[in-house]
Amino acid sequence: MAHPSQLGFQDAASPVMEELLHFHDHALMIVLLISTLVLYIIVAMVSTKLTNKYILDSQEIEIVWTILPAVILILIALPSLRILYLMDEVNDPHLTIKAVGHQWYWSYEYTDYEELAFDSYMVPTQDLLPGQFRLLETDHRMVVPVESPTRILVSAEDVLHSWAVPSLGIKMDAVPGRLNQTAFITSRPGLFYGQCSEICGANHSFMPIVVEAVPLKHFEEWSTLLLQDA
């Protein structure tokens, strides 16, 4: 999850997010070099004693500062497009979960085998246990088996919401009357936090998302327990 005064991304918990982090580093290195170049040119121009009022054109530099930016853009665009299409892939998911946004909570439906559904409300600040995170904890978490391809169908019951979990590299709009599909694989077990990412009313900031990745055996035990309680 995020820590105070954090500027960068959270640690990746899915292969897609790892790829996004690598691409981000790549783009940032290019940005750094361009910024350094611009800074150097500014300093050189300000400190030069050369003045020439009669320069009209220069073919060489025109060619350089046309070709070079095009090459830089290609170097950025190719990995970007690769990741874009990678994020769209849905490779034979083992599990499908529906995440439906309401004002102001999420509900999850596991309907592959049995009718398992529950709501996920934020835990109020006054009810938090020691060690829990303010405005991020929920009463029921979305549990998924670790290292299993999972498909999420995101929709909404009332207004626009958005289901987002930064450490998994997922953000998908929840639109009433529409099913948006996304997929992920969690690389490691753990808790992954997210928050609603589309303004949806007074309590938009108070409908978080918690994904709990557990081994398959524990997932089966959890789902069996929930079905018995239902």
Add this chain to the structure above:
Amino acid sequence: MVEEEQSNKKKGFKLLGILDVQNTPCAREALLHGSVGSLAAGLLHFLATSRVKRSFDVGFAGFMLSTLGSWFYCRISNAQLRRQQVLIQDGIKNKLLYEGTRVDTVSKPKDQEPCSSCP
């Protein structure tokens, strides 16, 4: 332990406020190689031509090229290593899963004993 990790991450130095040098893989090496390349190129040019300003320009160009070259080489190597790591992990998983079956490519399955009740 979480606090130690957080304090280590906070110590990361952001070059020009953009790039976190310590926590970004290959960044530190690329910048070090770039600095060395810049120094070498600028110095050599100055020794050859005794032109100060132009040597600075050559040194800067050397910095850009060395940094970029080192960065791409390191990133491509890391990507290849990651790919190999995934293949090895999958291979280990599949070996455990398919050991003793027809799909097992390492050891052949034992010949089945003849069925005594079969006609």
